[in-house]
Amino acid sequence: DAGVTQSPTHLIKTRGQQVTLRCSPKSGHDTVSWYQQALGQGPQFIFQYYEEEERQRGNFPDRFSGHQFPNYSSELNVNALLLGDSALYLCASSYPHEGFEQYFGPGTRLTVT
Amino acid sequence: GESVGLHLPTLSVQEGDNSIINCAYSNSASDYFIWYKQESGKGPQFIIDIRSNMDKRQGQRVTVLLNKTVKHLSLQIAATQPGDSAVYFCAENNQGGKLIFGQGTELSVKP
Numbered sequence: 538d539a540g541v542t543q544s545p546t547h548l549i550k551t552r553g554q555q556v557t558l559r560c561s562p563k564s565g566h567d568t569v570s571w572y573q574q575a576l577g578q579g580p581q582f583i584f585q586y587y588e589e590e591e592r593q594r595g596n597f598p599d600r601f602s603g604h605q606f607p608n609y610s611s612e613l614n615v616n617a618l619l620l621g622d623s624a625l626y627l628c629a630s631s632y633p634h635e636g637f638e639q640y641f642g643p644g645t646r647l648t649v650t
Numbered sequence: 651g652e653s654v655g656l657h658l659p660t661l662s663v664q665e666g667d668n669s670i671i672n673c674a675y676s677n678s679a680s681d682y683f684i685w686y687k688q689e690s691g692k693g694p695q696f697i698i699d700i701r702s703n704m705d706k707r708q709g710q711r712v713t714v715l716l717n718k719t720v721k722h723l724s725l726q727i728a729a730t731q732p733g734d735s736a737v738y739f740c741a742e743n744n745q746g747g748k749l750i751f752g753q754g755t756e757l758s759v760k761p
Contacts, residue, residue, distance in 0.1 A: 541693070570747060579739050579751030580694065593748050627693050629749075637682050637743050641693035 539564055541630050541642035549648045550618050558613040558645045562630030568592075569611040570639060571603060572627040580627055586611050587633075615647075623649045662758045669727040671755045673740035678721060680744040685714060685725045688754070689736045697725070697738075727757075735759045 542561045550556050562569050568587045572580035582595035586605035605611045609630075615622055625646050629639040663669045675683070681702040686694035700707045700714045700723075707714050713726040723740050737756050741749040 568747065570749070572749075572751075577753075579741075579753050580749070582748045582750070585747045593745060595748065631747065633747060637747065638684070638696060638699060639747075639749060640696060641686075643691075643693045 541628055541640055543626075543628050543642040543645050545645060546643070547646045547648075549650060551650055552618055552620060554618050555614065555616045556618060556647060558615075558626050558628075558647070559610065560613070560628030560630075560642060561610045562628075563640050566630035566632045566640070567609050568631045568633055569605060569609065570629045570631070571611070571613045572629065572641075573597070574625040574627055574644070576624070583613070618649045620649050623647060659753065660756045660758070662760060663730050665730060665732060665759055665761050667730055669725075669730045669734070669757060669759075671725045671727075671738050671740075671757065673723040673725075673752055675721050675723060675740070675742050677742060677744055677750075678718070680742045682743040683714070683716060683723050684741045684743065684749070685712075685723075686739045686741060686751075687734075687736045688739065694739060730757075730759050732759045732761060 541563050544559045570585040571583040574580040583597050584594040585592050589605045600616045602614045625644040627644045628642045631639045684699040685697040688694045698709045698714050711728045715724045737754040739751050739754045741751045
């Protein structure tokens, strides 16, 4: 049973560029949440997708957008990258119909230079 | 605003001893709490959870205690092993999916 997978593992971008990160949820899960984790900090909630729609959003600017596909996989897009966007981006999947447990992927390390 | 915080940023214990990691939360409406373990270079790993209608929940070598009166959460690890070395986060869920994490406590186990 595959867990949550994310790609790519690492990414280096230049300030002002755009980036797309990808996530495949754990088998049986239909809800995907994205988090940003700065070095030495706890993860910060970006947004959550369910039924291909954004259901909840944290305190992040519109430069951060997402998408969920019919197979429940998801993408996180960040436009006009800033140096401060450098972080570990985590995807978590869940099946809220049975509980609130969220299972995290290994993350994508984004470095903005 | 809402916040979940930890009392101690680092904890060092001897192998075989019991570990206690503490957490304070500020939103009394929160109804679900989770402890995660994060090893270097990996995503957070679910350890144990507890709902607000419970005071205590036990797992394998781990126990979570919830004190709603003082809005305090703790994670107890019995017979701590070197493999338990990691950063531990408590997280709060009160909006059906939005987890609010604390800063984390780094647990170091000395052999």
